[in-house]
Amino acid sequence: MAEDLDLRGADADSAVEQLYAAHWRRLVRLAVLLLHDQTAAEDVVQDAFIALHRRWSRLRDADRAMAYLTQAVVNGSRSALRHRVVVERHARTAPRAEVVVETPVDAAGRRDAVRDALRHLSDRQREVLVLRHYLDWSEAQIADALGISPGAVKTHAHRGGQALRELLGDWWDRE
């Protein structure tokens, strides 16, 4: 956790190295949940660390740095999503009734099934669900990060959760 790092007096290189060691994996995983694409996710997180390096003299604090990195990854993922290839966009907007998420037979299959189901949510629903359930953010934090009202967060969370349950069907009920 950020609070375990003592970055007082650290220069930009050292701060980035320590934050990388502590948070690179978690941030890439967050970006993968938002973007589906691991290479794109690593690009987004790399950009966030480079931006952090540039402004380290103003942050100089592990908690602030972590908040900055997380927000940069969320913003970067949203930006990258906007410019996804048409094929990807089309896949997400296919009528949900036509989508079948197969019942997984093992842990890896289950992970793929959830990732696949996430792809069929709207971008906003997926963002809200990921921030809520992976980062354990409050509605207020999510509203702030996404620039939408807390009421809108609640709505997207509700609809997204319902859609995810429908996509996972029987499997969700047996979980």
Add this chain to the structure above:
Amino acid sequence: MTSDDTRMARLFSQVAQGVDPGDRLEELLAEARDRSGRSSRRRLAAVGVVLVVASVLAAFAVARGDSTRTSPQPAAPALPVPSTASDPDATGPGTAVTVYYLSDTPDGPRLFREVRVVDGSPLDGAVRAAAGRDERGRKQYPVDTDYRSVWPPLTTASARLAADGVIEVSLGGDPQRDLRSRGYLPAQEAGLAVEALVRTAQDAAGQRLPVRLLLFDRPTDQILGVSTAEPLDAAPDRGVLADVSLTDPAENLLVDQDEALVVRGLGRTAGGAVTVGLVPVTGDEPVVERTARSEEGGDGLRPFVVTFDLTGIAPGDYDVVARAPDPSGSGLPHTDTRTITVVD
């Protein structure tokens, strides 16, 4: 937390655990150092000319005075300066222009101004910078890292004075659909992005002419969800510009201990005066603080200036922090900052 919430959190955690990120530490550190090095070289090269550019633009700001923008107002012409001082890659003469960017205040996002040197047509270069691109079409960020351009990443912009007395700004690059709608942008940021383009174009043109926004050189009913059916004028300052915005010094300025540091900007003076402090980047308390002199009266933004004698100020990096008055006592006044380096 409901059982559904718990189940979803577990599923997301399992999905995340299945991702095995590659190692990019060396790659990202190399790129970060490279960018940092380029920034330092630019900073060193910029010292002399930035002072000249900044002081003339400050005079421009002072001359402009009143903040009301409801009717076209004359503005000073842009200043030709040698471009190589601020961009080692540039060739030919450059021109200093004011570009408007977004940044955050306690009251939400507002517009701040940054002086940039652009090649070619000042009008064209200024709107291109406001849209986040350089003259070669590469992504260009504000020099001040607190500022941002919120235009979609691939946006390009060009501008010209049309025969009917209107400034025409044409946007392109990004998919048309993304530029027409505001997408993920909150409505306020989308409105400010368009406002930034309008103000940047008007300042570069030197006249408060109406601005017609085009999409791929054709008229469009909206840009980022903002109606563009008719040419736009700049909106009133309140709620658009930050209560305080620095013109001088430029970000990353190197200033000699023997020289005076002149800080200029625009600030709201109703209910008090703008204060400016020098805060070491390694600390929180100002080593020196002054109240700015400014014209009085009105509720708008007024030019201000404050001069620091740097004799006795230890060499090092400082944030120049300008703070707007806080008549309501909210404890959350608007601020604008620049980082400078004092050398002996």
